[in-house]
Structure formats: structure tokens, C-alpha cells
Amino acid sequence: MPFSYAPSSLKNLAKATHVSHRDLARRLGRKNPRDLDTLVHSWHDDLFEKGDCLECGNCCRTLGPRILPRDVGRLADFLGVSTDEVTRQYLRIDKDGDLVFSSMPCPFLEEDNHCSVYDARPRACREYPHMDQKKIHKHLNLALKNRLTCPVVYEIFIRLAQRYPQ
Numbered sequence: 001m002p003f004s005y006a007p008s009s010l011k012n013l014a015k016a017t018h019v020s021h022r023d024l025a026r027r028l029g030r031k032n033p034r035d036l037d038t039l040v041h042s043w044h045d046d047l048f049e050k051g052d053c054l055e056c057g058n059c060c061r062t063l064g065p066r067i068l069p070r071d072v073g074r075l076a077d078f079l080g081v082s083t084d085e086v087t088r089q090y091l092r093i094d095k096d097g098d099l100v101f102s103s104m105p106c107p108f109l110e111e112d113n114h115c116s117v118y119d120a121r122p123r124a125c126r127e128y129p130h131m132d133q134k135k136i137h138k139h140l141n142l143a144l145k146n147r148l149t150c151p152v153v154y155e156i157f158i159r160l161a162q163r164y165p166q
């Protein structure tokens with residue numbers, strides 16, 4: 001099943017609600033952290049169970065995950081090449097000094113939104129969109145940005161706004 005928000009409309013929706021969701025994030029910082037974790041994690045699991053990332057693929061098309069040295073080793077083993085070859089062929093250093101994919105959409109994203117290195121994908125890909133992290137109240141600024149890309153994050157903010165109106 002597709003998610004409720006198409007990538008094409010998500011950015012505008014997220015921009016239009018930025019101020020109210022930013023204020024909401026500040027209010028949420030004063031809630032009981034455990035209660036907030038329980039709520040957000042249950043919505044995260046529910047949305048990913050009902051929705052299908054293969055219908056979206058927006059993160060793999062638009063965000064460059066930060067690649068760690070152990071990610072390079074895992075990719076090299078999976079592809080059967082050296083770490084130097086992975087670095088040369090697929091990676092670059094960005095302006096912040098982080099290792100990222102040299103081009104986006106991701107070179108491993110297939111036309112049907114499958115990931116061709118799924119079992120060896122970088123840690124940042126495995127953990128995105130990070131809404132199942134503990135102490136989620138500490139990660140709401142990042143979540144605010146991720147609303148622009150991920151329909152699950154945007155939907156969680158919509159539900160939080162309904163649960164905690166001003």
C-alpha cells in the first residue's frame with residue numbers, strides 16, 4: 001500500500017506546516033520522554049507495516065547518507081571488489097568532510113526502487129528515518145527536516161499535532 005503523501009507533494013506540505021511543527025517539537029520536549037517514545041515508535045511500526053517503501057524511494061533518490069568506513073568494507077565484500085574500488089567508483093567527500101555517494105539518486109537504487117545492495121546497505125540507510133530511536137525528543141530537529149523527504153515522518157508529525165494540540 002502506498003503512503004498517504006506522495007513525494008511530489010510532500011515538500012510543499014512540510015514547508016507549509018514548518019512553523020506549527022517546529023513549535024510542536026518544542027512543546028514535545030516537555031512531555032514525558034518514555035510516553036513519547038512509546039507513541040512515536042508504535043506509529044512508526046504501524047506506518048511501515050501498512051506502507052511500502054518500494055512505492056516511495058524518496059530518501060534513496062534525494063538524500064545522501066553519510067557513509068562510515070565499516071560501510072565501505074561491507075559494500076566491498078558484497079560487491080566482491082576492494083574498498084579502494086568502492087571509494088573510487090561510488091564515493092566522494094562532501095563539503096562537511098563526510099563520505100557520501102558521489103551521485104544521487106543513489107547508484108544502487110534500481111528503477112523499481114529496490115536497493116541492489118540491500119543486505120550490505122550503509123548503516124544510515126538501515127536506520128533512516130530514525131523515528132524508532134530511543135529518546136526521540138532529542139531527535140526532533142532532525143525529524144523536522146526529514147518531514148520534507150519521508151511521508152512516515154510527516155504523518156507522525158500530523159498525528160502528534162492532533163494528539164497534542166496547542
Ligand code: SF4
Binds near residue numbers: 115
Ligand atoms: S544504498 Fe540502498 S538503501 Fe541506501 S540510499 Fe542507496 S539504494 Fe537506498
Ligand code: SF4
Binds near residue numbers: 052057058128149151
Ligand atoms: S524510508 Fe521514508 S522516504 Fe525512504 S522510501 Fe521509506 S517512506 Fe520513502
